Amino acid sequence: MNNIWITTWYTVREALARKVFLFFLGLSALAIIITAIVVNVLSNEALESSITVHDKNLLLDQIVTSIQLMITTPLISLCILLAVFSSASFVPNMLEKGNIDLLLSKPISRLQLLLGKYFGGLLVVFINVAFLVIGIWLVISLRFSIFNFAFLNIILSVTFTFAVLYSLIVLFGVITQGSILGMMSAYFIFLILSPLLYAGRTKFSAVITSDFLKSVIDFFYYIVPKTSELIGNITVNLAVGEGIVDWQPVLTSLGFTVVVMWYAIFIFRKKDF
Numbered sequence: 001m002n003n004i005w006i007t008t009w010y011t012v013r014e015a016l017a018r019k020v021f022l023f024f025l026g027l028s029a030l031a032i033i034i035t036a037i038v039v040n041v042l043s044n045e046a047l048e049s050s051i052t053v054h055d056k057n058l059l060l061d062q063i064v065t066s067i068q069l070m071i072t073t074p075l076i077s078l079c080i081l082l083a084v085f086s087s088a089s090f091v092p093n094m095l096e097k098g099n100i101d102l103l104l105s106k107p108i109s110r111l112q113l114l115l116g117k118y119f120g121g122l123l124v125v126f127i128n129v130a131f132l133v134i135g136i137w138l139v140i141s142l143r144f145s146i147f148n149f150a151f152l153n154i155i156l157s158v159t160f161t162f163a164v165l166y167s168l169i170v171l172f173g174v175i176t177q178g179s180i181l182g183m184m185s186a187y188f189i190f191l192i193l194s195p196l197l198y199a200g201r202t203k204f205s206a207v208i209t210s211d212f213l214k215s216v217i218d219f220f221y222y223i224v225p226k227t228s229e230l231i232g233n234i235t236v237n238l239a240v241g242e243g244i245v246d247w248q249p250v251l252t253s254l255g256f257t258v259v260v261m262w263y264a265i266f267i268f269r270k271k272d273f
Contacts, residue, residue: 007112039143150238
C-alpha cells in the first residue's frame with residue numbers, strides 16, 4: 001500500500017511539473033471569479049418577487065440550487081474533457097524507455113505501479129473538481145445565505161465518471177504505449193456512444209420497431225459505461241439531495257472499470273521491458 005501511495009504522489013508531482021495541475025486550478029479560479037460577479041448582480045428581492053407560493057424559503061432553496069447547477073453543469077463536462085486530455089500521457093510517459101527501466105528496478109510490483117498511476121490521475125482530477133465545485137457552491141451560498149450541502153456530492157459523481165473513462169486510458173496506454181487511442185476512446189464513449197445508447201432506450205424506444213435493434217441497443221447499453229447518466233440524472237439528483245434513485249448505471253459502470261483495470265494489469269504484467 002505504501003508503494004501505491006508513493007506512485008500516486010509521484011503522479012501528482014508529474015502533473016505539477018507539467019503545469020497540468022496549475023492550469024486546471026487557474027481555469028477553476030477564473031470560473032469561480034466569473035460566478036461571483038454574475039451572482040452579485042442577482043438580488044434576493046428579485047427572486048422572492050417571482051415566488052407566489054406560501055413556502056418562499058423552500059422555493060428559494062430550489063432556485064439557488066438551480067443556479068448552482070446551471071453554472072456548474074457545463075463546467076463539469078469541460079472539466080472531464082480537459083481531464084481526459086491531460087491525463088492521457090501519464091501511463092505512456094511511465095512506459096518510455098529509461099523511465100520504466102528505472103521504475104522496475106525499484107522494490108515495487110507492476111500491480112502497485114499501475115494502480116499508483118491510476119489513483120494519481122484520479123487524485124489530480126478530484127482536487128481540481130473539488131476546488132471548482134466548492135468554490136462555486138461557496139460563492140452562491142454566501143450570496144444568498146442558503147447552504148445546500150448535498151450539492152457537494154457532485155464532486156464524487158464527477159470523479160467517479162472520470163475514473164471510469166480513465167480506466168480505458170490506462171488500458172490503451174499499456175497496450176499501445178501511446179495516448180491517442182485511449183483519449184479518443186474515452187471521448188467517443190463520453191460524447192457519442194453513451195448519450196446515443198441512453199437516448200435509444202428512453203427517448204427513441206417508442207419509434208424503434210425492430211426487436212433485434214432493441215436487443216442490440218440493450219446489449220451495448222449494459223456493457224458500455226453510463227457516463228451520460230452519471231454526469232446527468234445521477235449528478236442532478238445528488239445535487240438536490242434526492243440521492244441515487246437507480247444504482248444500475250453506477251454498478252455496471254463500476255463493473256466495467258474493474259474489468260478494464262484488471263485486464264490492463266494483466267497485460268502490464270506480461271509485457272517485456
